[in-house]
Amino acid sequence: MKAILVLLVGSGVAWPQIRMVERPSRAPLVDFRIVFMTGSAYDPSEKPGLAALTAALIAGGGTRELSYKQLLDAMFPMSGSVSSQVDKEMITFRGSTDIHNLEKYYALFRAILLSPGWREDDLRRIKDRSINNLRVGLRDSNEEELAKEVLYQTIYDGRPYGHHNSGTVSALQSMTIGDLRRFYELEFTQTNLVIGIGGGYPAGFPQRVKQDFEVLAKGAPSPRPAPPPRSVGSPRAVLIEKQTRSVAISLGTTLDVTRADPDYPALLVAQSYLGQHRASGGRLFDRMRELRGLNYGDYAYIEYFPQGMFRSDPEPNLARQQQIFQIWIRPVPPQAAHFALRLALFELDKLIKEGLTRKAFERTRSFLIKNVNLLIKTRQAELGYAIDSLYYGIPEYNSYLRKSLAKLTVKDVNEAIQRHLRTDNIRIVAVARNCEELKNKLLSNALSPMAYNSPKPDDVMEEDKIVERWRIGLKPDSIQIVPVETVFE
């Protein structure tokens, strides 16, 4: 949006400092969704994680008037809370209240965002939490999400998108209250702000909220970080050495197509066909899990989708200038890891070369046209999607998508696949034990035949003969083995 904002200011068009997204209804609840169009891409290079730590302290610390303990006491009877989410270009604060508590809740919500307490003891607690999320939550306890997060770093290595949103342990340890306050003053500005309010609030309430938030610095449009380049060159792999029962794999690459691109609906069809998130019926799911029993599930994405293990729907307000294409292979037994990786790439290659059949296209499109109605089911989601549409400069998501899908042809989809999806620049991340052995298998292009616990149809056995020798194209200097204890440090 900042790119658009600069254009408008440059051409003399007045742009309101704070943008409002209002969704009034008769619901007995009021939802707040406050988005600052800034994020971890704006972290100073020596302080990765500053945006996320700032947001976490605001949402999880006291205010100028109230200690965090007092705040929890005041929120508790209302079951009130404020949560934060940080991505590369958006920082989001969410909160909801029963209409009966609106005034009491809003007074606290406003103080949390506009009068942070900036206390050292709160920072110490929030830092510990952020470090433990990286070390314990991801590294020690969750191989699937670890593989995904390392993939996101690997895709953008060395660029503004190239660090985990929470940063690194050493950078987090070095950050001071002064660092956080400076980030807040610079980035939490009226220019960056979109206020989303939905539900049964009284007339004039959004205007009051807007006036309250005008205490923030006006701010100037800050230059956006240069868009990260496409992943180029040959395939690369990062193997994370960890004592595990199974091997968690994610693979992907950058994708220039965002919701603002005319090819977005076509690629959404391709994504849904290849692997609709956490649903059966996707090509990867059917071929890898249902038919071969390789694992618990296999999915594909054309947008960044963090926390996929815990969510059935994507969270809004993760909008970016550049997106990713990703395949998530859930943990497979070590002896099947090479084959599973090959099979996923085989299916991607097949999709690129052959495209969807007309029947598959029609089926997938009609699924999406109806399924989009389920996507935006809460007022929070409605506000979030509306703010994303503002960022991308597209109409309201639901109707935009339905209209675009209705106009699509199978030719459009298959041509878009050819234009945007590739296997030769893929990045692969696997969390496994005996990475050296896996590396040798990948490099030697050794056969990886499968043995099943029940007979398979002839066509599957024939297909396996192709898959078991599939060439991934990794070279010795394109595979890196990383001890798990060094990740995010």
Place this chain on the structure above:
Amino acid sequence: MTRLLPTLLLTCLASGFAAPAPEKVFPFPYTQEDLPNGLRLVTIATGFPNIVSIYIVVRTGSRNEVELGKTGFAHLFEHLMFRGTPRYPSEKYTSTLKAAGANFNASTNTDSTVYHVTFSKEDLDTILMLEADRFQNLKYSPEAFKTETLAVLGEYNKNSADPAEKLDETLQATAFLRHTYMHPTMGTLKDVEDMPNQYDYGIEFFRRYYRPEYTTLIVAGDVNRSRVRPAVDRYWGKWKRGSYRAQIPVEPPQEEQRTARVAWTGPTLPWLAVAFHAPAYSDCDPDWAALNLLAQLAFSPNSDIYQKLVIEEQRVDRLDADLVASPDPFLFTIAVRLKRPDYLPNVQLQVLQTLDNFAASPVETDKLEAVKQHLRYQFTLSLNNTEAVAAAAARSLRAERSVDTINRLYDLYSRLTPQDIQRVAGKYLGVNSRTTVTLIGGQR
């Protein structure tokens, strides 16, 4: 609500409480009725437009796994239910749901298996037919069975990275010696690995438990009973009632405290779990409800111990207490994640002192009222879309098989006093009922 079914627990409602009933916490009009075959139908008009959620609750979970070597079967069966019927093989089943743009999935816990599907209202008839077909005519090949057991092993493998899973597993195995709550819903690794050899038992499991008398069908959203009931009669009315009743072993009273230690090989933060045998869920007898209020009073973010350990001293980064609404007596569990292993003795002492304090004197009335308000708002704030309403109704059926229990429980909360809290702290949280499990990881 329109009441079509006589309330079974009228005696409970007339049990001597004088306070007027507050506003209903579950605000949606609903009907609840039984078909002649025993299937229970709950129809909820949520007021949210266009969308319908169907939740099918089968009251069988790992609690029903009474035979040796068969742990994890309820969960395996959740997977098998997607393997198709003669009329709708799995591919056709999935493509029919996809054509409706539906979201669908399932989950299993100790007491129930829940299947859910959400879609646009014009597809209601199709989905009711499709779901009725698989509940009555499920049929899969031995090959498909074996392949599905590998997906379950994959699920076990993904979960195995999380030390909290191991903590729970050890806690249940230590606190229960006879009841089936002693084993995890996922099953033991040994049993999961043996699943490919258990095709015949799979058929037996379906025959026993996938019966109308075990099942409640929740249809929620942009619906009304006059359209739903005839379709349910048409598609679900011929489903045959069964006769199997599992003999769930009764857990004998625990007579002395138990402890266990988990040695976690990788680095992780230490965990402490302290659990006590608790009563089965009831919306009538005050004990379960009082213990649930106590869990909040003693360990929620505004409790004294949370504020001391998490916010002031910062020795702990996770602290909560949990009481499952189960049909048989389960556990009141306090789980704590500590920042250092040497904090363990002191933190454990503070947890136990907190419980002793609640047994020694009654809690302040305003604190109790704050917890009651918190629980009400927490519940009502969650009811913000059709799927969430249907899911809340499904959760309520875990122990009671009546959605009426939601409003009855919150009515019961409203009548509980500081003396009730003190009484249950003394009655249930004694040393002989206690099981303590610690988990210590390797050094970083």
